[in-house]
Ligand SMILES: O=P(O)(O)O[C@H]1O[C@H](CO)[C@@H](O)[C@H]1O
């Protein structure tokens with residue numbers, strides 16, 4: 458029996474890639490910056506389980522330096538390395554699709570850093586079809602900040618808040634009760650059709666609650682993503698009769714293509730619980746793919762270094778439960794989709810190497826070096842599962 462597991466720590470980059478300067482990210486290093494900050498604070502990081510699998514050594518491969526508090530050690534249990542992104546973006550979809558064998562070699566559309574950021578033609582059409590009184594925001598913003606700045610006006614006027622980021626996204630925030638959740642979803646469905654000519658990767662519904670300048674986002678976020686342009690590892694596994702179990706936002710990211718079963722969870726630890734349950738159920742030739750989104754959404758974009766560090770410790774502490782239940786024929790990879798250095802300026806993602814740490818009963822510990830595409834991950838898993846090879850990437854094991 459062979460099974461594959463992808464544990465993706467959303468935004469957990471291991472240091473700037475050689476092309477990072479083109480993205481303004483030459484100094485970015487998500488892991489390294491958190492480790493340096495923690496050491497300066499007098500509470501150095503300790504991630505014994507990830508470290509033993511090869512995390513710190515992988516980061517060393519990327520940067521030539523040891524992250525603060527980590528050093529050379531013996532007895533690695535994983536096959537560890539890092540990968541550089543072939544896709545031109547540094548967004549979630551590009552990263553995930555490339556891991557699964559489909560790099561994004563076309564350019565996504567992006568909204569400029571102007572106000573308004575979306576073209577008038579687009580907002581006019583959305584206003585008309587959505588029967589809306591207008592829009593607020595319509596700029597680059599951090600989602601948690603803008604709902605507090607404009608929430609009162611939104612409640613008073615019924616105008617949804619439009620915003621975007623360095624990613625190819627149109628985000629629409631509205632109050633769950635005042636505006637209505639279903640109405641927000643309807644507006645996003647209309648917007649999803651309208652942004653197609655602009656080559657935008659995703660429309661995201663961002664519902665929130667609260668009152669009087671104090672607003673919080675709810676768990677009812679919904680992503681309307683364009684589907685990958687070609688079959689991914691998920692399709693190859695499903696076509697070969699294997700179950701593809703998508704935990705967290707994985708199904709949204711692949712627009713449900715190649716997904717057999719969706720399992721949601723409110724946060725990283727709930728998703729870890731769900732992972733342990735799925736681990737008992739997954740059958741031969743299955744692919745279990747989990748995205749731990751808190752790293753990115755709650756800590757990376759929010760530039761919350763302490764929160765990011767805590768979340769890494771939390772995940773590390775749970776890993777032995779997962780490792781203890783691995784079966785012969787299981788192959789696991791710990792990876793990421795891009796960086797989001799919580800010490801970088803702004804609130805956007807950062808162009809970085811991603812970890813590529815394979816482990817499991819049959820994986821021989823070794824150094825894998827640097828891959829020139831994230832697709833080496835998907836190709837290695839396709840080979841392991843015995844499904845049709847991907848059209849991009851090299852089997853590493
Ligand atoms: O600031 P918030 O709303 O969390 O936005 C973030 O979430 C989006 C989707 O992951 C990214 O494009 C980033 O801008």
Ligand SMILES: [Mn+2]
Nearest residue numbers: 467468549794
């Ligand atoms: Mn991401």
Ligand SMILES: [Mn+2]
Nearest residue numbers: 753754758806
């Ligand atoms: Mn993000």
